[in-house]
Each structure stands twice: as C-alpha cells, then as structure tokens.
Amino acid sequence: MTRVSGNPAHRLRAPSALVAAGLLGLTTACGGGGEDGGEVTSITALDYNLAEPQNGATESMLQECGEQAGVEVEREALPREQLMPRLLQGASQQELPDLMLIDNPDLPQFAATGALLPLEEAGFDTAGYYDSVLQVGTHEDTLYGIASGVNGLALFTNTALLQDAGVEPPATWQELREAADELTRGDTKGFAFSAIGHEEGTWTFEPFMWSNGATLTELDSPEAVEALELWAGMVEDGSVSQSVVNWSQADVNDQFIGGRAAMMINGSWQIPVLAEEDVDYEVVPLPVPEAGGDPATPMGGEVWAIGRNGTEREEKAAEVLRCLLSDDNMTEWAELNAYVPAKEEPAQRLAEDNEQMAPFVESVPTAQARTADLGEDYPDVSAAIADAIQQALAGSGSAEDALAQAQQSVPES
Amino acid sequence: MLARVGFLAPLVVYLAVFFGYPLLANQSMALREYTAASFYTGEAPFVGAANYAAVLADPVFGTALSNTALFTVGSLVFQFAIGLALAVFFQRHVPLNGLLRSLLLVPWLLPLVVSGTVWRWIFDQEYGVLNQTLLGLGLIDQGVPWLSSTSMALASVTVANIWVGIPFNMVILYGGLQSIPAHLYEAAALDGAGPWQRFRHVTWPLLRPVSAVVLMLGLVYTLKQFDVIMVLTQGGPANATQTLTTWAHALSFGELDFGLGAAVGNLLIVIALVFALVYLRGLRTQPGAPGSGRRG
DSSP: OOOOTTOHHHHTHHHHHHHHHHHHTOOOOOOOSOOTTSOOOEEEEEEOOOSTTHHHHHHHHHHHHHHHHTOEEEEEEOOHHHHHHHHHHHHHTTOOOSEEEEEGGGHHHHHTTTOBOOTTTTTOOOTTBOHHHHHHTEETTEEOEEOSEEBOEEEEEEHHHHHHHTOOOOOBHHHHHHHHHHHOBTTBEEEEOOOOTTHHHHHHHHHHHHHTTOOTTOTTSHHHHHHHHHHHHHHHHTSSOGGGGGOOHHHHHHHHHTTSEEEEEEETTHHHHHHTTTOOEEEEOOOBSSTTOOOOOBOBOEEEEEBOOOHHHHHHHHHHHHHHTSHHHHHHHHHHHTOEESBHHHHHHHHHHOTTTHHHHHHTTTOBOTTTTTGGGHHHHHHHHHHHHHHHHTTSSOHHHHHHHHHTTSOOO | OHHHHHHHHHHHHHHIIIIIHHHHHHHHHHTBOOBHHHHHHOOOOBOTTHHHHHHHHSHHHHHHHHHHHHHHHHHHHHHHHHHHHHHHHHHSOOTTHHHHHHHHTHHHHSOHHHHHHHHHHHHOTTTOHHHHHHHHTTSOSSOOOTTTSTTTHHHHHHHHHHHHHHHHHHHHHHHHHHTSOHHHHHHHHHTTOOHHHHIIIIIHHHHHHHHHHHHHHHHHHHHTOOHHHHHHTTTOSTTTTOOHHHHHHIIIIISOBHHHHHHHHHHHHHHHHHHHHHHHHHHHHSOOOTTOOOOO
C-alpha cells in the first residue's frame, strides 16, 4: 500500500486515525511482521476466543501452525465488542493483523473495505467444505473468510425436569408452547432464550422466522409476525421470563444450569460449559411450525480472514491458515469446543461419535447465512429486528406494529 | 508580552490538540458518510447535513432525547438532595462519623461495571433482592420487571445512577459545609433561628458556590453517563433506556455508521453547552444575597 499524499482520500486518513485512537482510547498494537523487503519472521493474529477452552486451543494451534510455516505468530485476543473498533483502527493505519477472526455477520462490512485478501487468490482449496459454510465467508461472489468450525442453535432440555412433568422434548411450535407451559412451576420457567437488544437476540429469533417461511427482506410478513407472536405469547403466558430481553446467551445458559429454565435455545459452544456442571440434558433440533418441517438455523461462528499486508506476509498467513484448517486440526478444535467442523466428512464423523453434537451437524447443510440477502446492510436490519422483538416482549406494542416499524430499516432494492 | 505568550502557549496547544482537534474531526465525521470501509480506504463522501437530518428524523431521537433529559434531571435532583441531606447529617457529631462516611464512599470507588452488575442482580425479576424483599413484605404479589419492561427500565437505571452519584455530592457538599464559620450558626441561634431557618438562611446561601460546582459537574457527568446503562439494559428494552450516549455508541459500533454516531455525539455536545451556558448565566444574574438562592 503506497500512500499518495496528494490524494484527498488519503489526506483524510490521518485525522480519522487520530479520532479513532482518541475516541476509542485504544492502544496501538499490531505492527510485527518482517523487516521491509527482508524475510518474514513473524505474523500477527487477532481473535476474540477469550473463553476457555477456546482461548488455550487457539493459542496452541496458532503457535503450532506458525512453527510449521516457519514464522512466529504474535497473537492478540480481545473481547468481542472490542474487536471491531480494533480492526477499524488498524485499517485506518493500514496496519491490519495478518490473520483475523471475524464473526461471520460482520464479514461483508469488512470485505467491502477492500482490506481483506480474496482467499482464492491465495490458492485456497475449498473442496469438501459445506456450501453453507463457504457462503458465510463470501462477499459479492468472492471468498474472503473461511471457518474452521461453525455453530448453530438447538433446543436444550433438562432431562430430570421434563421427566418429572411427563413432557417429551417438543418438535413443533404447538408442542413447544404446551411443554413450556407445563414445565413452568415455582421458580422454574418452562423455556428461555436470549432476546437481548442486539445481534444475539436477532440470531436466536431468526430460525423461528425462517422456518415459518419469512425472510429478512420482508419483516412485516404474516409469517414473521406469527413467529414473533409465538415468542410474545409465551412471555405473556408466563412460561418465559420477561427478563429475556436483558439476557445474553450466556445468561440463558446460567438460568438453565441453575434449573430456572427447563428448556432453552442455545448454541453448541455451551456444551463444554454444561459439561462442567451437574446438569443432565438432551439436545434436540429447534421446534418447527409444522411437524416434519426443516429447522432453519442461522449459520453461526467465526471466519478467519487474511489482511492485505503485502505478498510475503500474506503467503505466510495463508500457510498458517491452511494448517489451522487441516482435517486433524479442524476436528480437534471442533471436539474441544463443540463446534461443527466446516468440512462435511469430519463433521459426519463427529456426529457419529457425539450424539449431543448430532442435531448441530444435521442443521449445517440447511443453515442460512444471515448476510445472504442483505450483505453490508445486515447489521442495520439486525438492530431493527432486535428492537422489534423487544417491543413485542416488553409489552409496549403488538408484534405486527413492531415488525412494521422494523421493515422501514430494510433498504429498498 | 513574549513572556505572556510563552506562558499561555502550552495551554493553547493543549486545548487545540486535545479539545479543538477532536471536536473538529468529529464534526467533519458527522458531515460524511463514514462507514467501516472509510477507515481503510480513507474515502468518506461529504454528505452535508444528511446525517443530522437522518438522526433528527429517526423516531429513536425523540426517545433518546427525552430519556436523556429524564435520566439527567432525575439523577441530579436526587443525587444532590440525598447527598446534601447526608452531608448535613454528618456535620453533626455522630458516633462513628468517619467510618460511616468512608463506607458511604464505596459506591464512588467501585468500578461502574461492578456496581452495574450488582444492580442487575438487585433488579432481577425472578430472584433479585428487591423483588424478593417486596414479595416477602407482601407489598407485591409477583415480581416487578424492573429492567425488562419499557415502562420501568428508565426509572430503574436512574435509581442505580443516583446511588452511584450520591457519595460525590455528599463529599463535596460536606467539604463546603466545613468552610461555613461556626459563629454564624451561633449568631443565628442567638437571633432565635430554629434548625430549618439556620439551614435556609445560613447553610444554603453559603453553600451556593459549592452547590453550583457539584451540579455543574454532575450535569456533565450524567449527560454522558454510559456504563451504568450499558451494564444494566444496553439501552433496551426497545430503546426504553436509550440515551443520546448509548444511541451514539449503538449507531457507531452496532450499525457501523460512524457518521450518524458522530452526529448524535455532536448534538449531545451542543445540548451540554446550552445547559452549561444557561446555568452559568443563571448563577451570574442572581444576586448572592442570603435568602435569594431559593431553589429545588
């Protein structure tokens, strides 16, 4: 990247960098890399895998793969909400990490900047990957990000509580509502999910919209309204706590572990957390509107992307990434962290070995990319959906009105 | 002359670099379509007042503005009143005075993320201390959704913020009280003034300069309050606790539209300035004679 001082676009960069640094109060990090022109001896990596076991596994895998590629990997890990500001700051100084882990719905925003290396250019072989996995890393027909593993949502049920109440894990919306009602006793609510006012709430709701035939471009469709009415109805019944509007997925998991929710919607990554606790549970696919329908889960998980930092560093980063994505590493990572491997064959093997993971593996081929229809506009619409959910659940408006308002944020195509 | 310039230069440079420049840069950002891509490409097309127009036309703007006003006024009034009451209380010789005063400082010393988390537990609908207590006393028959209903959430976050701000008010006002000469009280007592009259005619007027500082700082601090709301409700449910600060954050880092976020930030600066000017003017025009400072 050469700087042309006469270009007005470039003149703008210095102030924006300073504003970013000043406003965000971030420390300048990054750097690293090899000497200019010399051989690349180290590359930088940025991720937000701070929770164990992800943290340790990421660290050791990066080091191992770095050794194989003959570079030292300087890893930086930040909380998720600091990742984007950090990446933007790096972008403004043309100092992006060589390898970075981005939550998949944020990828189009980033790919659109031109700061990421198209992976085909780096010679990535995509054979064996789930199409749906490749799709979440694709922006405008170009692959910019690739996942080692993905995750999805399913229904977790507390075996003991269901047995006590004589309730079977529900498969349809009707059964879900009845089961939630019957399981609500004393301090225990029948059902819990995250309806927090940002992406976490939206992504928990999307399978309900999608499996009912609604799309992200028509938020005010009867199908979408019906899905939101299901949620609002259960809150009204009292079988779901109204507090869900403030619960993250981790909070929902805490409620489930504490026996205060008999069923919950959550992601596969909670399995290692649940394993540490004394809860007997079962995982089933998300209930669907009509028996026999396919659950439509949004594809969750993070993708690795390579920053445009000059051919030599890009090559090293690609080498490290190829190692991270080897079948062995992919499987090891997935087993340790309860993710579904991004390639079909290792994923099938995992499903056979681990029945708790089976519903998640099953859902991957039909899982949808959240950004498929909206691309860069997704964060905007996601925020509007989260708002609509909260309006309907916190008792300030009907599902229909709330979604009609959310529809205004959908760009006209 | 040269000495004077040399004396002022560091201050001017400091102000220009740390106040002037960010303000101007933020203004420039607010006039552009500034997205995530702009950070990398440096391309942020000039769009004039479009960001301001979009922000002002957004239904959330009205909500955020009135929430900001209610949150700020509510916090200031109660923080000041309770802080003053405590300061007057501790002015007397209470046993364990020093210990109690230091304990009351705790809310001020705790990181906001910690106190915010504690308030989340207190307000929890199902097993929060507050609802459990009220249920135990038989005052309510089911848990109140303190943080999860659009009608209660703003009041709840305001209460949490008041709790955080009381120690600051108390400490500064207590300091102000210490500087009032004791003989004035003796004289007032000799004139037959009761406790309320002594407060009205001695304490209150002499405390006015300190009160002004406390309220001014409180105003600025509360207008930009961010952490308490983020920890408790993140501006939700459904924008019920969205203030201009949390909204600017949501626009910038949730929707990655930095132009809109900067526009909201600038509006907040203007509002703070207007408040500050009105307030300072009000102070200046009022005669400082005892008895004229009747407010609140």
